[in-house]
Amino acid sequence: xxxxxxxxxxxxxxxxxxxxxxxMTSNDDVHWAGTNAAGFSIVFDTHELFGQSELAYEVAGTxxxxxxxxxxxxxxVSNDDPDLQLDPVIIVExxxxxxx
Numbered sequence: 001x002x003x004x005x006x007x008x009x010x011x012x013x014x015x016x017x018x019x020x021x022x023x024m025t026s027n028d029d030v031h032w033a034g035t036n037a038a039g040f041s042i043v044f045d046t047h048e049l050f051g052q053s054e055l056a057y058e059v060a061g062t063x064x065x066x067x068x069x070x071x072x073x074x075x076x077v078s079n080d081d082p083d084l085q086l087d088p089v090i091i092v093e094x095x096x097x098x099x100x
Contacts, residue, residue, distance in 0.1 A: 003063060004030040006088070010038035010078045015086040017076060022088070025095040029063035032076075039079035044072065049090070066092045 004024050009016040024030060032042055042055040049072050050064045069092045078084040
């Protein structure tokens, strides 16, 4: 199991996310960390990936474990300007198998 961090910078007029495509396994955790004081939320097309369709800023900063495998686009939305958005991707794969 690994813990992944997605760094989010919300500046005036733009959002930067690193990595913009995160590949992880279904045994891993992820959390989003702001690099400045600007708040944001994470919005998914479905609640299936993390059990809810939107993660508020405070919740996004806590570890989240995926509930489904596949490729998922999500949207980072600025709290100060909801029209300011960016659509990164999470890819959730099967964990590696260990052979005895």
